[in-house]
Amino acid sequence: MARATLKDVAAAAGVSVSTASRALADNPAIAPATRDRVRACAADLDYQPNAQARALRSSRTSIIGLTVPSLVNPFFATMAHVIQQEASRHGLSTIISSTAEDPAQLATSLGTLASQQVDGILAVPYNGSDDAFTRLPMPVVLVDRELPDAGLPTIASDPRPGIDAAVAHLLERGHHHIGYLSGPMTTSTGVGRLAAFEEACGRHGVDKREIHHGGFDRAEGHQGTLDLLDRGVEAIIAGDSMMSVGALEACHARQVAIGRDLALIGFDDNSTMRLQASPVTVIDQNVADLGTRALHLLIDLMSGTSPPPAPTTPTTLIIRPSSDFTRRRHHRD
Template structure:
């Protein structure tokens, strides 16, 4: 009796990663080259296609067909639902999506990489048509993998180094430069800064802009409190900066602004008289203070709308810019007056300078 032939060995299908490794390029470049993306050079396309043929790579037609089906939903992840800025961002995205007849599934990641990871997986399981995510840097690989699987994705508020996923964020330079210049012109020589976390692009960028602006105003080496985007951090940081003798404070986000107000009120300091305070984001509550707050305004509604517009472009097959930065604006009110020794010397407020070109400063001094 003839021996039975050996069982057939199952050959594992080649993946996009196999093609990328052989071609010597990234997985995202491989995906774009095979998809005919106009940004990929002809030489790279030829190299990738040759590698794909060599490893017998075939795109998963079933998966592509499934991706082509639309569900009429998009996903949105934000790091905090109690942060007024992110609540406003979510509202702007949801309203823009609604006008496009799309429903929005919202997730709160709690500034936690594991929570964001679970949210991204759930959104993919629900086969949303696209995702807008406020990213965590520890989720870089997962976000890139999500995009490489064909899910249109946009990063809102923050950028991620080492990726070409489109992002929409604010440019702190116009508002921050104007804020430091304004305080220096008022006579402040010790300006404290409440910095955000350095594991976010916004925290790093805003701090670097503040330090550069202080140096440009001939006030280098200003005191900085390294905190986080939480009210408690703004409270603790303000106490520390006040103990160091600053006459003015700039907060690096809206929650730290709230904490700064809490600390000033607890010490019975009159904001705008005993201490100058410039907040971040134009929260309506900031205008209701005894001295309405001067703020660096990111225009969160525009940022949310623009994020959705970039996602729409991706969903329709267009190639939007990789980085979109919207300028910030300084809105001057009563909280950023001169230091006590200057205000005691004169009861006449300083003249209001002209609005700077590009809308860097707007003056809204109250009448009371």
């Protein structure tokens, strides 16, 4: 008869393999009742830990690494906070590195984390940074952005539902000349969101559309908004958090009344978007869910399991007064 495995114990106890492993190791992050249930199932199955796996576990550091493009960007700051808090609940410490939207800094950060012998890495990558991940000896999970050719497990959102809903909403309110603040083509999110905007405009028959090609930062959002306003747009969709902030600043500087003179839709929900005279409609990715799911996937991989590919999570449109007004066409004629 085949020897029971850790996976068998986890199934019998109704928990994940990573939880079963931590329970048998007396990890304080696991509830006492769960630890007792896992131990009882292990005893019933006559489970005997593999000596080699036990030796490998003993060399673990209980530290994970996280690289994000920016800690100024509220989306990535929230992601880092969520991951760090959830990791702590699982008895893990987190080393966080900001790579400043620079592939070279990402490569350096990954090398530093590897030299610290972290047990696993969560990373937000850049297009073309595949080589930086090839020699890493520990499990890696990509978050938010994808590297299709790298073959690494990835947790990301699908921009299409949220952007499609945004374009449809603007047209329903009479906003037919729509501008889009696009992120850089060096990121999968920049490419994917622009494609989603183009597809939505084509599907819904937008009269006029304008695109400002920029980057994921406040200054690009500011300059891009001024550019789009000069092109006469009636509505603007921003392609990320920081460009949304830049768009707000540009509108205030031009004395453009959001929710009356211009319909504005931002990306990612945060307090800046809500605390405006005209609270801003947003395309939300649910960053807390993204971060939590990415960490749980990494923990499973660190425990030696091979979970199924994680599906992308849909973006959603949260409608607020900044876009939820009806434009009377004669006001623009």
